Amino acid sequence: MSLPPLAEPVVLLSKAERARVARHRTLAGLGEEGQRRIASARIGVVGAGGLGSPVVLALVAAGVGELVVFDDDDVELSNLSRQVMHRRDDVGAPKTASAARVAAELSETRVVQVTDRLTRGNAHELLRGLPLVIDGTDSFDSREIVASACERLGIPSVWGTVQEYTGQVTVFWSAPPAGIEPVTLHDLYPKGTDAPACSVVGVFGPLCMQVGALMASEALKLVTGLGRPLLGRVALLDALAGTQREIPLRRARVSDAPAQTALPAPSGPPEVDAPGDRVVLDVREAWELAAEGIPGSLQAPFAAVVRDASGVVDRLGLRGRDIVVVCQVGVRARLAVDALRAQNVEAVVLRGGIKGWRARQKEHA
Incomplete structure (x- = not known):
């Protein structure tokens, strides 16, 4: 379902800009008016790193009117394998300065640089007035700060993440147009979720560009009212398999959105406190299993389960058996259970x- 465009069109594009974006203006459904909406758009980009870099490049090239780029870090040499906006000469300079440079080189986009770190105390004020935010941060603490501010402000946020060879992209909006179900970060990941830093497990550089480009596309769709945004859906990208698929994202609780948009929360997959007699399927990665696990567990990586649940079920002999799915904190398990139940497998979440x-276990010891 298309949504109303977030941006009103500017009156005219400059002669130079009309020539520069000629291939955009000829796109069916976008056209001159859509390009004029892009030219009037004001978008916040939080993080100018692995995801923020391709986001900024794509949006600047598209001719977005103004980008407000938030990042308090300086460029490091180790960034350059995946943060494609920066150059070797930028090492030691603020990451936001790279955004300003590429904008000046590519288009008429204005870049506002914000080098203050977003915190729980200032994020609401710093993001106030932005119609749309793109979250390219790399820690769950930062993502919760951005998500909380966007929820309070009632503005949509395009969200993405990359770890190792897999990525996710979705759209959160606590107060969407009437009749659209609100979806927020904590419908996907519960509070307190954490993940290993990219410095520990690594990030496949090209996937950052792929995920960032998809995030930029989602932003342009919201700005112009074009297509079907990823609101209520999560795109899952697997670089090793060369695949992209999606999973529906349902509300895990009643949102704090205004009453006219609040809908009853659908029930999620069933959960249990202990495996009992069920077969345990661990969907974590091998490096996580090395740290700790449940004795006797079967193992299939999360990406493999959501990509080919039927194949995993047959390979592990899960048909006709009661399964409990486990991950580190429960989020991947929820999505994996949805995929297994679609194959008529009786599965629950630990x-x-x-x-x-x-x-x-410690409480009852």
Whole structure:
């Protein structure tokens, strides 16, 4: 379902800009008016790193009117394998300065540089007035800060993440147009979620460009009212398999959105506190299993389950068996259970993942 465009069109494009974006203006559905909406758009980009770099490049090339780029870091040499906006000469300079440079080189886009770190205390004020935010941060603490501010402001956020060879992209909006179900970060990941830093597990550089380009596309769709945004859907990208698929994202709780948009929360997959007699399927990665696990567990990586649940079920002999799915904190398990249940497999989630299970064991020790 298309949504109303977030941006009103500018009156005219400059002669030079009309020539520069000629291939955009000829696109069916976008056209001259859509390009004029892009030219009037004001978008916040939080993070000018692995995801923010391709986002900024794509939006500047598209001719977005103004980008407000937030990042308090300086460029490091180790950034350059995946943060494609920066150059060797930029090492030691603010990352936001690279955004200003590429904008001046590519288009008429204005870049506002914000080098203050977003915190729980200032994010709401710093993001106020932006119709749309793109979250390219690289830690769950930062993502929760950005998400909380966007939820309070009622503005949409395009969200993406990359870890190792896999990526995710979706759109969160706590107060979408009437009749559209609100979806927020905590419908996908519960509070307190964490993940290993990219410095520990690594990031496949080309995937950052792929995910960032998809995030930029989602932003332009919201600005122009074009196409069907990823609101209520999560795009899952697997660089090793060369695949992209999607999973529906349902509300895990009643949102704090205004009453006219609040809808009853659908029930999620069933959860249990302990495996009991069920077969345990661990959907974490090999490096996570090396740290701790449940004895006797079967293992299939999350990406493999959501990509080819039927194949995993047949390979592991899961048909006709009661399964409990476990990950680190429960989020991947929820999505994996949805994929397994679509194959008519009786599967439930181990509540809180390995962390929750360990904590309950300690409580009852």
